[in-house]
Amino acid sequence: MDKKAGQISVKIEKPIYGGEFLARLPDHRPVFVPFVLPDEIAMVQVTQDKKGYARAALINVVEQSNKRVIPPCKYFSQCGGCHYQHMEYAEQLKLKQQVVLEQFSRVPGFSEQILRNIIPSPNELNYRNNVQFSVNENGKLGFQAFGSNQIIPIDDCFLAGEQILQTWKMLDLEQFPGLKRIHIREGLQEEIMLILESDNFVEIPSLELDVPVSVVHLSDMGKIVMAGEDHLIYQVKDQFFHVSAESFFQVNISQAEKMIDLVCEYLPTNGNTLLELYTGVGLFTRFLAERYELIYAVEESSSACDDFAINLDLYDHINLYVGSVKDIVPQLDIQPEVILLDPPRAGIDPRTLESILSNKAQIIVYVSCDVSTLSRDLKRLIEGGYHLVEITPFDMFPQTFHIECVALLALNDK
Known part of the structure; x- marks a missing residue:
């Protein structure tokens, strides 16, 4: 192990809950590594060194498992939204x-x-009817990196439903102070709702979109309906559900x-x-x-x-x-x-x-x-x-x- 750099070659043993995989350090302490597979040999960088365990980031896979596949998403291992795209669904x-x-x-x-x-x-992909994006300091939409608060800007997502993807790519949102998160939800008959979340309310943002959608702004000042309705309708089996912008629903x-x-x-x-x-x-x-x-x-x-x-x-x-x-x-x-x-x-x-x-x-x-x-x-x-x-x-x-x-x-x- 290169102690100065904190880099080490490890053999991956098994998955653990939370998206990481277990390996062992030379002193037999467990080290937890994401984006690897059992039986692989990986070069990792220790990022958290505790008395009883360590965490590490993957640098590269030295010996690959025959179960490893090419992830469909170009952001996999950068963005923390997915953890298992590097294996077939049956293996997941x-x-x-x-x-x-x-x-x-x-x-x-x-x-x-x-x-x-x-x-x-x-559906292994494009199954989500609700996607929440974080907004970075430059106003770009993205997801947080694995184990970090860093926001990785992205322009595609393989988990989002098709209608959500189309809306996202047409979205022209003016950057404004306090905007932290944007949700895009899809309800019955492909109806779309944008939910804009601000930590500190300053002003209502300017939004341009060429398709009819509902837009709701949430902040410490409460809820403001900027366009359309304050809820969506979802169908589950033979029943219909009224779901407001602030309410949770299955994705x-x-x-x-x-x-x-x-x-x-x-x-x-x-x-x-x-x-x-x-x-x-x-x-x-x-x-x-x-x-x-x-x-x-x-x-x-x-x-x-x-x-x-x-x-x-x-x-x-x-x-x-x-x-x-x-x-x-x-x-x-x-x-x-x-x-x-x-x-x-x-x-x-x-x-x-x-x-x-x-x-x-x-x-x-x-x-x-x-x-x-x-x-x-x-x-x-x-x-x-x-x-x-x-x-x-x-x-x-x-x-x-x-x-x-x-x-x-x-x-x-x-």
């Missing part, structure tokens, strides 16, 4: 299955038989539909009480609404709650609570048979977890977008009296390390 699925298996191997009661095969995405609709099918498969067709936490705009609620006599839904985002009220307007037996899950759930005097969870990446906070355990629902279905926090929360739920029935991973985000999972848990018999 195998890798993600391996990562999930390893993450859950330390969960009490887990066995390989509990883990189903990952559900592949019908890969075809995979979301499969996930809904599985959640519905896991839950009883008839029941008394369902408690749904982190409910968003009501995506799962809409497909479960007619199965339960009472539904209690909790969501913190006021925008998502407004959308939820529109999307579930037909139903009088649904009680929506607006506010923090950890503050509301302990106050609910209910006995749900089923609890459905779809938290953000951070997972479930300890206070909410204790409230969930005190409810002693017969079934818990946990929808997760982060396998590491899911693994942590499953341990707590199992310690609290539940056992794992099944975990199903979904490849919601091909070409990236992200993995969605749906876990089914049942209350232990007394």
